[in-house]
Amino acid sequence: MNMAEHIIDINHLVKRFGDNIILNDLSLSVSKGEVVVLIGPSGCGKSTLLRCLNGLEPIQGGTVMLHGEPVEHGKASLYNIRQKIGMVFQSYDLFPHMTVLKNITLSPLKVQNRSREEVTENAMALLKRVGLEDKANSYPSELSGGQKQRVAIVRSLIMNPDIMLLDEITAALDPEMVHEVLNVVLGLANSGTTMMIVTHEMAFAEAVADRVVFLDGGVIVEEGAPKEFFHDPKTERAQRFLKTFTYSR
Amino acid sequence: MQGIEVLFMGNNMLRLLDGLWVTLRLSLISIGLSLVIGVVVGAVMLVKNPVVKAICRVYIEIVRIMPQLVWLFIIFFGITKLTGINLNGEMAAVIMLTIWGASEVGDLVRAAFTAIPKHQFESGLSLGLTRVQLYTYVIFPQAIRGLVPDIINLSTRMIKTTALVSLIGVTEVLKVGKQIIDANRFDYPNAALWVYAAIFLMYFLICFPLSLLSRKLTKKRGE
Numbered sequence: 001m002n003m004a005e006h007i008i009d010i011n012h013l014v015k016r017f018g019d020n021i022i023l024n025d026l027s028l029s030v031s032k033g034e035v036v037v038l039i040g041p042s043g044c045g046k047s048t049l050l051r052c053l054n055g056l057e058p059i060q061g062g063t064v065m066l067h068g069e070p071v072e073h074g075k076a077s078l079y080n081i082r083q084k085i086g087m088v089f090q091s092y093d094l095f096p097h098m099t100v101l102k103n104i105t106l107s108p109l110k111v112q113n114r115s116r117e118e119v120t121e122n123a124m125a126l127l128k129r130v131g132l133e134d135k136a137n138s139y140p141s142e143l144s145g146g147q148k149q150r151v152a153i154v155r156s157l158i159m160n161p162d163i164m165l166l167d168e169i170t171a172a173l174d175p176e177m178v179h180e181v182l183n184v185v186l187g188l189a190n191s192g193t194t195m196m197i198v199t200h201e202m203a204f205a206e207a208v209a210d211r212v213v214f215l216d217g218g219v220i221v222e223e224g225a226p227k228e229f230f231h232d233p234k235t236e237r238a239q240r241f242l243k244t245f246t247y248s249r
Numbered sequence: 250m251q252g253i254e255v256l257f258m259g260n261n262m263l264r265l266l267d268g269l270w271v272t273l274r275l276s277l278i279s280i281g282l283s284l285v286i287g288v289v290v291g292a293v294m295l296v297k298n299p300v301v302k303a304i305c306r307v308y309i310e311i312v313r314i315m316p317q318l319v320w321l322f323i324i325f326f327g328i329t330k331l332t333g334i335n336l337n338g339e340m341a342a343v344i345m346l347t348i349w350g351a352s353e354v355g356d357l358v359r360a361a362f363t364a365i366p367k368h369q370f371e372s373g374l375s376l377g378l379t380r381v382q383l384y385t386y387v388i389f390p391q392a393i394r395g396l397v398p399d400i401i402n403l404s405t406r407m408i409k410t411t412a413l414v415s416l417i418g419v420t421e422v423l424k425v426g427k428q429i430i431d432a433n434r435f436d437y438p439n440a441a442l443w444v445y446a447a448i449f450l451m452y453f454l455i456c457f458p459l460s461l462l463s464r465k466l467t468k469k470r471g472e
Contacts, residue, residue, distance in 0.1 A: 054375050083377035093372035097390050106386055107376040152372075159377065 004031040014061030024218035040215035086156030086164040092148040094140040101136040146177030252439040268425030279346030287354020294359040312352040338419035361395040401463040
């Protein structure tokens with residue numbers, strides 16, 4: 001990997017809930033075009049890390065930078081920074097009272113003040129890309145989980161973010177829908193979208209990642225190329241974790 | 250059978266409709282005031298301060314626990330006794346209905362907002378919306394959608410509860426009905442049946458469409 005420009009720089013990040021240390025002096029950088037997959041046992045702090053990157057959580061130490069600009073919870077500058085960070089959640093969180101098209105165009109129209117014509121065209125092109133152009137005027141309640149999640153991805157993409165944060169986006173989906181959503185994400189990776197992905201789909205993680213980061217107990221235990229990590233993990237903890245995904249009698 | 254004639258004798262029907270108008274006027278004024286005050290109560294209840302929360306809770310529970318009739322008497326007789334201000338019946342009725350209605354609306358408003366998942370706020374914020382934009386486009390429309398059917402339901406309950414105010418001498422529809430029945434007690438002994446049937450029909454014609462509307466909106470909300 002060359003010395004590409006950094007999109008995200010996390011330096012000595014500390015996150016606590018009361019006395020509970022969730023992220024302990026964690027440092028990590030993500031370069032432009034890179035796909036970083038965060039894995040680890042539940043409660044290891046992966047989702048919290050993504051939330052800190054978007055200023056949804058106050059942090060107790062260290063810094064999070066987007067293009068060298070600090071991401072600070074509760075600061076007015078956050079509104080500008082969040083436009084550059086797309087975030088997709090496990091529970092889709094489409095706005096139930098708006099059609100698919102309105103869900104997608106709300107933010108570019110109101111936050112970025114783009115023209116309705118351009119935004120609508122952009123939205124339809126993105127919907128087509130994820131195979132949902134015929135659902136533009138449907139309401140979220142009329143869509144399957146996989147369709148909703150694809151719309152949620154488009155809703156973030158249309159803001160032209162510098163980085164996409166995907167927080168267990170297939171965890172609430174039926175198995176047959178996981179595939180359609182992850183295919184969209186693979187497409188994004190191929191087209192050079194910078195992403196940080198939290199997932200429990202190991203086969204997908206291996207396919208999509210440029211770099212795998214294994215978190216446990218709020219620290220990075222191991223990181224490396226997906227092939228090495230999944231087939232030849234160096235640390236004992238990673239080995240133990242990966243064993244929980246294989247079965248034998 | 251001849252009892253039905255009572256309804257059409259003289260201006261009896263007109264008097265009943267006049268009474269119905271009193272019922273509706275009291276209800277509408279009280280519902281309007283309840284909405285305005287209730288939204289404030291609901292907003293205050295969403296404040297995180299535990300003391301403020303507790304005070305609101307106590308207000309709502311006290312209003313709920315006591316029968317509306319008791320409130321009506323406390324206000325109508327109690328205020329006069331305490332302050333010497335001579336409240337007329339309609340005013341006392343509106344005060345009672347508003348104290349009750351505002352507490353119910355307040356609780357509904359609180360519930361409508363707490364029912365919106367935390368993630369709706371977060372996904373809105375993560376799209377770069379400001380607080381004001383978030384509430385304008387995402388939160389308020391959803392809360393109002395949730396509220397409207399419940400407010401309509403409450404309105405039908407308030408319309409029915411106005412019947413109590415006949416007990417403090419307000420001549421609303423029920424009181425008019427009683428007057429008509431009493432005046433015809435000897436000539437038409439079964440007039441009561443017909444008069445009450447007419448009043449039943451009047452309440453029904455007002456409340457049933459509201460009930461249907463509320464049910465339709467609830468169904469829509471459930472989608």
